[in-house]
Amino acid sequence: MSASLQEVKRRISSTKKTGQITAAMQMVSTAKLNQIQKHTTSYQVYASKIRNVITHLAASHLLENVEPAEAVKKDQFNTLSMLKQRPVKKTGLVVITSDRGLVGSYNSNVIKQTLQLISDNHHSQDDIEIVAIGGIGADFFKKRGYDIVYEFRELSDVPTFREVRPIVRTILRMYQSERFDELFVCYNHFVNSLTSTFRGEQMLPISAENIGSEGLEETSSSGYQLQYDTEPSEEAILEVILPQYAESLLYGAMLDAKTSEHASSSTAMRSASDNANDIIASLQLQYNRARQSAITTEITEITGAQAALE
Incomplete structure (x- = not known):
């Protein structure tokens, strides 16, 4: 021969x-995709309920009637500071990517669109604080001189709620200490096994404007004003609801991003x-x-x- x-x-x-x-890698990614889709479907019921409660509280103007400075005792974490609007000097971005490659255009799309978001809002590099979830994004922004204020690597293939809580607490304390004055979550939203779209959603501060109007169509058409009687107080109610909303928003974004990552990996393989x-x-x-x-x-x-x- x-x-x-x-x-x-x-x-x-x-x-x-x-x-x-x-x-073999395609089979593994497909199995992970099926697993996280089942988990996400059940979680979305909870997230939808939390969002509806916050949306209706916003419609009743309850979010506007609370003074964050009076919410808690000194040296305690001020949950209601999540409502505080202040002049924007620094913008925080939670950028969710994968820890490794072999996922097609998944990471490049998130990074490209995040840079476009920064450009569209006329931010300079010095005005941006990056919270990196995933090694690819962390390494990319580090090499280009961005300030990485927090990074989390090796996120589970099916993230648990327990993983998210420390991240949320860290982010909230950074916001309260004015490390940044607004926060956006940047990730790929899963549409189907072949398609994903970029999302840049505002997480902080929480306001009627960035919550949206989902679930209020029936209220608007019926012509009556939403009102709430609170017990023991408006502050006590929001002390419970607001952290759950922040956790559900970030956890939902991570689940969505991981679903998109597994789908992209399966397609690439x-x-x-x-x-x-x-x-x-x-x-x-x-x-x-x-x-x-x-x-x-x-x-x-x-x-x-x-x-x-x-």
């Missing part, structure tokens, strides 16, 4: 092994496997043609030798 045929055969063998690896099969088919055709040419040459030489002997 000639050297060229041996080389083609080695390339076929190597590509087959690569295809087997990418096919399926594409890699398809490419490997195409390469194998092309190499096999090349091998067969070379082999056929070698056999034809051998037959011609044998026939020529036999004719010379005669």
Whole structure:
């Protein structure tokens, strides 16, 4: 067998092994996607209820009637500071990416759109504080000189609520200490197994404007004003509800981002496997043609030798 045929055969063998690896990785990513989708479906019921409560409180103007400075005792964390609007000197961005590659355009899309968000809002690099969830985003912004105020790596494939709470507490204390004056969550939203879209949602401060008007259509059409009687007080109610809302918003974003990551990984590995099969088919055709040419040459030489002997 000639050297060229041996080389083609080695390339076929190597590509087959690569295809087997990418096919296995696709199966793993698909399994993770199915698992997190089941978890997300059940969690969305809770998140929707929390959002509806906050939305209706905003519609009743309850969020506007509370003074954060009077909410808690000295040296305690001021939950109601989440409502405090102040002049924006620093903007915080929670950027959710993966810890590793092999996820197609997932990370590049989040980073590209986050940079576009910074540009569209006319922020300079000195005005931005990055909270990085995932190693790819943390490393990217570090190399470009952005201030990474907090980073969290190795987020679970199906994140738990327990993982999110320390992150939320850290972020809230940074906001209260005026490390930044507003906070956005930047991530890829899962649409379907082939499509995801970038989202940049404002998390802090909490206000009627950034909560939105979901769930209020019926109230608006009925023509009556929402009112609440609170017990023991408006402050006590919001002390419980606001942290749950912040946790649900960030946790929901992480679940959504991880779902998009697994879908992107599955798609990328399926594409890699398809490419490997195409390469194998092309190499096999090349091998067969070379082999056929070698056999034809051998037959011609044998026939020529036999004719010379005669």
